[in-house]
Amino acid sequence: VKKELKRLPPSPPRLPILGNLHQLGALPHSSLCQLSRKYGPVLLLQLGRVPVVIVSSAEAAREVLKFNDLACCSRPQLAGAGRLSYNYLDVAFSPYSEYWREIRKICVLELFSVKRVKSFRFVREDEVASLMDSISQLSSSETPVNVTEKVFSLTGSIIFRTAFGKCFQGSEFDRTKFYELVHDAETVAGRFSADEYFPGLGWILDRINGHNERVERVFHELDTLFQQVIDNHLKPRRTKPQEDIIDVMLRIEKEQIEDGHAWLTKNHIKAVLLNMFLGGVDTSALVVNWAMAELSRKPRLMKKAQDEVRRIVGKKGRVTETDLDQLLFLKMVIKETLRLHPPAPLLIARETMSHFKINGYNIYPKTLIQINAWAIARDPQYWKNPEEFSPERFIDNTVDFKGQHFEFLPFGTGRRGCPALYMGTVTSELLLANLLYCFDWKLPGGMKEADINMEELAGHCLTLSKKTPVLLVPVKYLHDQASEYTI
Ligand code: HEM
Numbered sequence: 468v469k470k471e472l473k474r475l476p477p478s479p480p481r482l483p484i485l486g487n488l489h490q491l492g493a494l495p496h497s498s499l500c501q502l503s504r505k506y507g508p509v510l511l512l513q514l515g516r517v518p519v520v521i522v523s524s525a526e527a528a529r530e531v532l533k534f535n536d537l538a539c540c541s542r543p544q545l546a547g548a549g550r551l552s553y554n555y556l557d558v559a560f561s562p563y564s565e566y567w568r569e570i571r572k573i574c575v576l577e578l579f580s581v582k583r584v585k586s587f588r589f590v591r592e593d594e595v596a597s598l599m600d601s602i603s604q605l606s607s608s609e610t611p612v613n614v615t616e617k618v619f620s621l622t623g624s625i626i627f628r629t630a631f632g633k634c635f636q637g638s639e640f641d642r643t644k645f646y647e648l649v650h651d652a653e654t655v656a657g658r659f660s661a662d663e664y665f666p667g668l669g670w671i672l673d674r675i676n677g678h679n680e681r682v683e684r685v686f687h688e689l690d691t692l693f694q695q696v697i698d699n700h701l702k703p704r705r706t707k708p709q710e711d712i713i714d715v716m717l718r719i720e721k722e723q724i725e726d727g728h729a730w731l732t733k734n735h736i737k738a739v740l741l742n743m744f745l746g747g748v749d750t751s752a753l754v755v756n757w758a759m760a761e762l763s764r765k766p767r768l769m770k771k772a773q774d775e776v777r778r779i780v781g782k783k784g785r786v787t788e789t790d791l792d793q794l795l796f797l798k799m800v801i802k803e804t805l806r807l808h809p810p811a812p813l814l815i816a817r818e819t820m821s822h823f824k825i826n827g828y829n830i831y832p833k834t835l836i837q838i839n840a841w842a843i844a845r846d847p848q849y850w851k852n853p854e855e856f857s858p859e860r861f862i863d864n865t866v867d868f869k870g871q872h873f874e875f876l877p878f879g880t881g882r883r884g885c886p887a888l889y890m891g892t893v894t895s896e897l898l899l900a901n902l903l904y905c906f907d908w909k910l911p912g913g914m915k916e917a918d919i920n921m922e923e924l925a926g927h928c929l930t931l932s933k934k935t936p937v938l939l940v941p942v943k944y945l946h947d948q949a950s951e952y953t954i
Pocket residue numbers: 558559560571742743744746747748750751754809810811814815816876877878879880882883884885886887888890891892895
């Protein structure tokens with residue numbers, strides 16, 4: 468019986484104190500992929516004092532996310548995330564509880580439902596049109612455009628306007644400062660502090676490297692921003708052409724008070740706003756950025772995607788969301804990008820609440836679970852020529868990313884799966900379609916396709932960025948006739 472209880476997943480050898488921390492490397496998803504090839508698809512690591520199980524096969528991911536989803540649908544309580552989320556009043560970092568179920572219900576039914584996301588269609592189309600305009604002006608100079616910067620600024624503007632109801636232009640917020648704040652928040656929220664790896668000792672390191680100070684600064688800057696926007700929404704004579712996310716949450720707060728069972732407060736609203744900025748800005752932008760890099764390396768695929776969008780959209784002047792359903796090849800490009808470059812390669816860490824087994828191995832409560840979605844989506848067991856960017860692999864192939872196919876999980880699945888899958892994909896599709904419809908893209912002088920650097924950026928904790936920006940020269944595409952709309 469004792470032996471059976473001890474049947475733990477295999478582990479690589481450990482160092483004293485550090486455990487396996489030194490084996491994570493600069494790109495943990497990639498180092499962990501190597502380790503699981505050696506030790507198996509269910510691997511137990513000891514990161515400082517924290518036991519972590521790494522799951523790297525579709526079968527084991529199904530065991531975890533389908534058959535044992537309830538046992539492992541909590542999150543580890545990290546101090547940075549806790550502080551930024553007003554002590555876990557958010558959705559993403561909140562541990563499993565009755566409260567989390569209620570707030571998640573609001574997200575799924577009210578904030579990120581297809582109907583609500585469609586109500587913000589005008590925001591996305593308007594922001595994309597402004598971006599096309601600004602690239603168009605640059606296109607006459609034949610100089611490279613920093614596509615990466617443009618794409619991130621677009622998704623930032625979209626989330627800002629969807630949440631707050633106003634654009635950066637004419638608002639009191641500095642766009643660059645805002646992005647820095649979102650990136651800082653992402654870094655401090657997704658990272659274990661030294662104290663969490665080494666309880667009792669690590670706090671010294673946290674103090675020396677300024678971790679705690681940074682968390683406090685980010686918290687106060689975000690809190691001031693959110694409070695300011697909420698106060699503006701509460702002004703009595705505010706004109707409200709269309710409900711934004713803050714309006715929706717203030718309405719729910721009011722309805723709860725009227726019904727006599729109020730629990731939503733301004734701090735809950737701020738915590739959910741934090742999730743929107745952390746979950747929504749980088750993810751959709753990363754997809755478009757990687758897609759543009761991949762297509763620039765393969766002119767045949769770039770042309771195929773451009774021909775499709777130009778044929779379907781014709782001379783309309785811009786792609787709108789009603790066109791997207793017909794853009795079958797473009798959707799395959801997005802899918803293939805999500806396969807090779809999932810924005811959250813290890814999903815978001817889960818924490819187990821009770822004992823269960825995977826592949827016969829015992830997994831105990833308070834263990835962290837990381838699903839290596841990046842490794843699974845590159846496993847030759849499920850994917851032919853897995854390292855090759857080939858959108859055509861999805862022709863006559865029903866595998867998709869909605870959570871039923873465990874070899875392809877860029878949005879996770881189960882109770883903790885991404886509640887904003889539609890918002891993320893529609894934003895990426897609309898942006899990529901317009902970039903391909905409006906412009907031809909040339910490589911900067913003297914550069915060849917093979918010179919494009921596809922390395923991943925080391926050191927980011929939750930998301931997977933490209934190491935170098937995508938720089939391309941836009942050439943305005945002249946659709947046969949005068950366009951109906953300006954671009
Ligand atoms: C291409 C775009 C996106 C990708 C690839 C993506 C991916 C993910 C992943 C992998 C998770 C963790 C799933 C798990 O633990 O099983 C997640 C959770 C989450 N995402 Fe997304 N996401 C995207 C867009 C968005 C957007 C636009 C928002 C909101 C504006 C958002 C909000 C959230 C939230 C709140 C959670 C936490 C859910 C929970 O813990 O219950 N995501 N997302």
